[in-house]
Amino acid sequence: KAGVTQTPRYLIKTRGxxxxxxxxxxxxxxSVSWYQQTxxxxxxxxxxxxxxxxxxxxxxxxxxxxxxxxxxRSEMNVSTLELGDSALYLCASADRGTxxxxxxxxxxxTQLSVL
Amino acid sequence: GDxxxxxEGPVTLSEEAFLTINCTYTxxxxxxxxxxxxxxxxxxxxxLKATKADDKGSNKGFEATYRKETTSFHLEKGSVQVSDSxxxxxxxxxxxxxxxxxxxxxxxxxxxxx
Numbered sequence: 001k002a003g004v005t006q007t008p009r010y011l012i013k014t015r016g017x018x019x020x021x022x023x024x025x026x027x028x029x030x031s032v033s034w035y036q037q038t039x040x041x042x043x044x045x046x047x048x049x050x051x052x053x054x055x056x057x058x059x060x061x062x063x064x065x066x067x068x069x070x071x072x073r074s075e076m077n078v079s080t081l082e083l084g085d086s087a088l089y090l091c092a093s094a095d096r097g098t099x100x101x102x103x104x105x106x107x108x109x110t111q112l113s114v115l
Numbered sequence: 116g117d118x119x120x121x122x123e124g125p126v127t128l129s130e131e132a133f134l135t136i137n138c139t140y141t142x143x144x145x146x147x148x149x150x151x152x153x154x155x156x157x158x159x160x161x162x163l164k165a166t167k168a169d170d171k172g173s174n175k176g177f178e179a180t181y182r183k184e185t186t187s188f189h190l191e192k193g194s195v196q197v198s199d200s201x202x203x204x205x206x207x208x209x210x211x212x213x214x215x216x217x218x219x220x221x222x223x224x225x226x227x228x229x
Contacts, residue, residue, distance in 0.1 A: 004158070033216070043204065043219035055214035090158055097215040101147040101166040101208065104217065106158035 001027055004093050004107035012113045018079040021110045023091030025072050031097030032074040033104070034066060037088040046089075049074055050097060078112075086114045117142045121205050121220030128195055129228050136190040136223050138179075138205035146207040148172075148181050148188040149217070153202045162190075162203070197227045 005024040013019050025032050033048035033056075045058040049068035066076040072093075078085055088111050092104040122137040140148065147166045151159040163172030168183035177192045188205060205220040 031214070033214075035217075035219075042221045043206075043217075045216050045218070048214045048216065050214065056216055058216075092159075092217075094215065099210075099215065101164065102215055103161050103164070104159075104215070106151075106160070108156070108158045 004091055004105050006089075006091050006107035006110050008110060009108070010111050010113075012115065013081050014115050015081055015083060017081050018077060019081060019112060020075050020077050021089055021091075021112070023074045023076075023093075023107060025074070025091075025093030026105055029093040029095055029105070030072050031094040032068055032072060033092045033094075033097065034074070034076050035090045035092065036060075037090060037109070038086070043090070046076065048097060055097075081114045083114050085112065087112060117146065117207055117209050117218045119205050119207055119218055119220035121223055123221070123223070125224040125226060127226045127228065130197055131194045132227075134190070134192040134195045134199075134225070136203055136205075136225070138188045138190065138220055140186050140188065140205075140207050142186075142207055142209070144209070146209055148179070149206045149208065150177070150179055150188070150190050151204045151206060151219075153204065153222070155201075159204065195225075195227050197229050200225055200227045 031050045034046040048056045068074045088109045090109045091107045118141045149164045150162040152162045163174040165172040165181035171180045206217045
């Protein structure tokens with residue numbers, strides 16, 4: 001089985017632009033969640049999707065949004081980029097994501113640099 | 116809210132040394148606890164987990180025991196190898212609106228010298 005695939009691997013943008021990141025979960029997995037990793041704040045939960053519906057959202061401004069398609073692939077969008085949005089964005093997939101002991105499978109991430 | 120506090124790094128050890136990375140948590144419910152590892156340029160990989168009090172998770176020589184009385188989940192390994200060099204994250208799993216969410220500690224960078 002292929003793992004979680006995130007594209008692109010690296011992105012460079014300038015302040016004020018917007019960006020879209022993509023995540024393809026493991027085949028058969030329907031839960032996709034997104035995390036932001038920065039040296040200062042560590043790993044923080046952004047949001048989670050299941051069957052095209054956002055079920056849970058972290059404490060991020062409305063500039064951060066996401067969606068999930070019928071094939072479970074997910075995208076996240078950041079509008080009006082700020083320097084502080086520079087981070088590694090990690091996507092994780094799970095079968096259903098409805099229990100606390102379910103294993104999450106992470107992609108290698110998209111490294112976003114905002115100049 | 117729920118939180119995880121991890122021993123600050125970086126930690127540098129010699130090969131075959133004993134490893135302990137401390138982790139404590141605060142949670143209102145009964146979370147599952149995890150240790151994830153991140154190798155350079157890669158995402159996170161699950162190392163081990165424990166789902167209830169007194170459970171011991173183990174994998175690749177690493178162990179951690181879920182201690183409810185001390186709200187701890189310390190990671191240990193008896194003899195580390197150079198290949199264990201990585202960043203280690205302690206995490207708890209929370210259910211928000213019925214969806215699993217991980218709350219991570221700050222991470223501990225481990226370097227093993229030959």
